[in-house]
Amino acid sequence: MRPTVANLNFTSRKRIERSHVRISGTTAGNEGYFILDRFDVSEYEFPYDAQLFVESWTGKYGYQRFDVGRLDRLDLAKRHDFASNDLPNATFRIKVVAPGSSGKILGDADNIPVEIGGRPPSILPIDPVDLDNRVWWLEIDEETGPVLQMNQRLPDYQQIARDIEFRATVMPSVVYQIALWVASSTSSGEADAKVRRWEKALTFPSVDLSKVNVEDEDSRQDFATRAAKAFAKHHDLFEKFIISLDRNQQ
């Protein structure tokens, strides 16, 4: 008898916790590779001969698949060459697949970002796009959440986004816009999870989302302003900016 499609997890697939998995990547020019440097799944009791696959997505149809091997023969130090210059923006899905030909997924972890150069992945994805004469832009999609867009013509947009001059001058405005989105969000499901993550990230002593009157624009703007100020203070953005200016003038 054929199976019916009754609900999303009708095969008792196990959700692998994000904290049990880590993908680290290295890029150099147009080349890159990643390693699966943490894969701690002992508590899930998968069969030893289950197969592990890693899949990546870049852009709309940029799909790559990597056969990592049997669970009892994993070589976590193995480098997996990445056939795209967009490794920093790739998202990964890790699948533990039942032995044999059933194709049944026993466990998985989805939307895993890659850590480049040992840095933990940012809550704010960076996307290189055509921005003409603008250096950056914040795009907030109701489903995918905030994305920091960087002009794709920049020589090294990842590095520029990390530079203190950029962060000090740009991030308070970015945080302000995101805080406004959080304060007025009525999202649900996956989108709601993104709002909750940002809520957590914007938690500072002087910033209390619970006191915001979502119907009142002034109240939302006040919350966003407080969040931007608190963010700048928490990261000492002004001080670091001045120090950087001094260094550049020497």
Next chain:
Amino acid sequence: MTTLRMRYFSQEGIDEFEQHLSRMADRDERHSISTLLEDSALTVPLENRRSLPVHEFSNRADCGRFFYKKLDVASSELRAAGVNPVGHRGLWTWFAAAWLEHLLLDSKGNFFVGAKERYILSTSARRDYRHLLYGPWMLYTAALENPDLVEIALCDPVTKDSPVFEQLASRRDIVTNVHALKLLNKCYRNTTTGVVHPQAVRDDIAGGLRRFGSVYSQLAVNYDLQNMTESAIQALLPAEFQPWLDGRPPDLKTRKPSAKK
């Protein structure tokens, strides 16, 4: 036939083009924007050696193939200019402006200004395929090694609404899986005529194309479909797909039972 040299719009060019579109929509009347296309204040020249013949495309496949070839031969110049065609708003919006006389049409060929994202490339990867020229190019390029398998989505004129294109282009899991594409063709393409069964795009008939997309997405959560053969995926499909797989799609008059009774 107009012949142009490839350029792309600056942000000001995109803004200006958008204003023209709004005016045409408000007045329900087409006006020329030819001066916009080569205005040095609004566009950036890209490639001067080869001409770009602006002509009507017979269908989405023709469109996808045309831009694939043009962008492929110009790839070194594009790279030198720091232009990546994937997601490049200025480039694809300029293409739409250049082809505008062929794009401001509804499914019946009447003058029509549709949603902006049909002409101005959306910055959202979830909606960019709706651009009338970018969508066909993306799908054609993604299936370059198996063009026959996406033909059912690319056989209509670019301005004609196509539920098959919409379903396929928006589902990357299917587009990137040859076996899924084969199965989809097996279900919904008439093997004799090569055209899509008209029932396939009807939501009121069980096992239609939209249902295939949603069932596939659910199965992909629990099965490693990217590594399964066509027959293995077929075995997972619910019984409602059997008539389609047998080449006997439900009669147009056969509707699925309503849930509200």
